[in-house]
Amino acid sequence: MNVNYNPASVFNQDVDFSFYLIFMISILCLVGITGFMVFSIIKYNRKNNPKPSNLEGHTGLEIVWTIIPTILVMFIFYFGVQGFLKMRNVPEDAMEIKVEAGMWWWKFTYPNGLEQSTAQGMTVPADTPIYLPLHSVDVVHSFYVPAFRVKMDVVPKPAGVKDNYTWFEASQIGSFDLFCAEYCGVNHAQMISKVHVLTKPDYQAWLDQQTADHEKLLAKNPGKALTISKGCIACHSTDGTKLIGPSFKGLFGKTETVVTDGVDREITVDEAYLKRSIMEPAKDIVKGYQPLMPPLPLTAEEVAAIIEHIKELSE
Ligand code: HEC
Ligand SMILES: [Cu+2]
Structure with missing residues (x-):
């Protein structure tokens, strides 16, 4: 044809x-x-x-x-x-971008370590094979870019077992829809993102700029940088808007009702509570919200930096 x-x-x-x-x-x-x-x-x-x-x-x-x-x-x-x-069959010279999927976000890790998530999308150079190891932190998702005719399941694997993968080589400049094609729970529809295809020089300039911006923000305000790169801002706003989760604005020091093991209790948001909310999101569920927060892999220092940022947003 x-x-x-x-x-x-x-x-x-x-x-x-x-x-x-x-x-x-x-x-x-x-x-x-x-x-x-x-x-x-x-x-x-x-x-x-x-x-x-x-x-x-x-x-x-x-x-x-x-x-x-x-x-x-x-x-x-x-x-x-x-x-x-x-x-x-992935070409030998393919560039690797790690794809991680979870309920309900995507995370993309570039060869230089830069991390971005659902809101920013994935950015790639044109005419370059891109190898995508597909890792799931919870259930089965599916990486789907209809314009590229690419669809591959993102299957959770036990530690030590090789993840599934796919690859593609974009040949048109532009932005294309990327979404999850495997029903993965209540907010499955939130797993919609983009693949941005740039020319090779534009991609290099973009990567340098993003990396520099991220490093600058990381030095100035590590907590804020982390809430962006770890994808918290997909569910938590910083301006008071209610998204899937409560806003970070004015959170610190606030009195609120949480449900712990099915029992309502009044708490005042302090450091210990924030730490628990981030590390073990299923423990205390804020009343009026669904238990939709995923446990995200964060180090103790990262959690501390995020808590500092949440405190700032309440001053
Ligand atoms: C998929 C959506 C989602 C993502 C991503 C997410 N959260 Fe949440 N988060 C929620 C929801 C829903 C709640 C309310 C229910 C609950 O308490 O578990 C919540 C609750 C919280 C609370 C308690 C808020 C309160 O009012 O007491 C904190 C703190 C929090 N999240 C921090 C984070 C941080 C930090 C990240 C990123 C590392 C993050 N969340 C990523 C959905 C999300
Ligand atoms: Cu999904």
């Missing part, structure tokens, strides 16, 4: 070819079978064929309708496997 279009990734042509091949075969079958039905209805209706005859099997026909579908299925299988193998 020679459709004249500008594919967004190196997989589009293979996947679209398989798709249109199956589509054409299906159309031929639909037309053929429907045509034969209409023909039989007319030819063998009571007026044209008043005396019905009994057919007792037909070996020739049976062979034909076994062989033709087998050939069609082998044909489809061949092209399917070709496309699939291309997706499983």
Whole structure:
């Protein structure tokens, strides 16, 4: 098939070819079978064929309708496997961006250690193979970029077992939807992000800028930098707006009701409470919210820095 279009990734042509091949075969079958039905209805209706005859099997026909579908299925299988193998064989010189998925966020880690999450999306250079190890911290998610024809499950694996992976090479500059294609709980729909494709020089400039900005913020206000890179701001605002979780603004020192083991209790938000809320989010659930906060891998220093930032937002 020679459709004249500008594919967004190196997989589009293979996947679209398989798709249109199956589509054409299906159309031929639909037309053929429907045509034969209409023909039989007319030819063998009571007026044209008043005396019905009994057919007792037909070996020739049976062979034909076994062989033709087998050939069609082998044909489809061949092209399917070709496309699939291309997706499983990562080019040697691919650049690695680690993808982590959790309920309900994405995290992208660049080769230089820069981390970004759902809100920023993933940024990649064009015409460069990108290798994506896919790690899940909880349930099965699925990494899906329809424009690139890439979809791969992100499966939680026990420690020591190699994660699933995929790769792609974008061939068009622009922003493309990236989302989770495996229903993973109440806020599954929140796992929508973007893949931003830049030219190679633009990508390098972007990476340098982002890394410098992050380092500057990390030096000036490590807590704030962490709430961005660790994805807290997907669920917690800093301006009082209620998102999936309560806002960080004015949180420190506030009196609120939390549910602990099914029992309501009044607490005043202090350092110990914040620490527990971040490290063991399932312990105390703020009344009026769902227990949706994921346990995120953070060191004690990182938690302390975030608590400092939450305190600042309450001054
Ligand atoms: C997927 C959404 C989500 C993400 C991501 C998330 N949280 Fe939460 N968080 C919640 C929800 C929902 C609650 C309220 C229910 C509860 O207490 O568990 C909450 C509660 C909290 C509380 C207690 C708030 C209060 O009013 O007492 C703190 C503190 C907190 N989160 C900090 C963090 C930090 C720090 C991060 C990033 C490292 C983070 N959260 C990431 C959803 C999220
Ligand atoms: Cu998901």
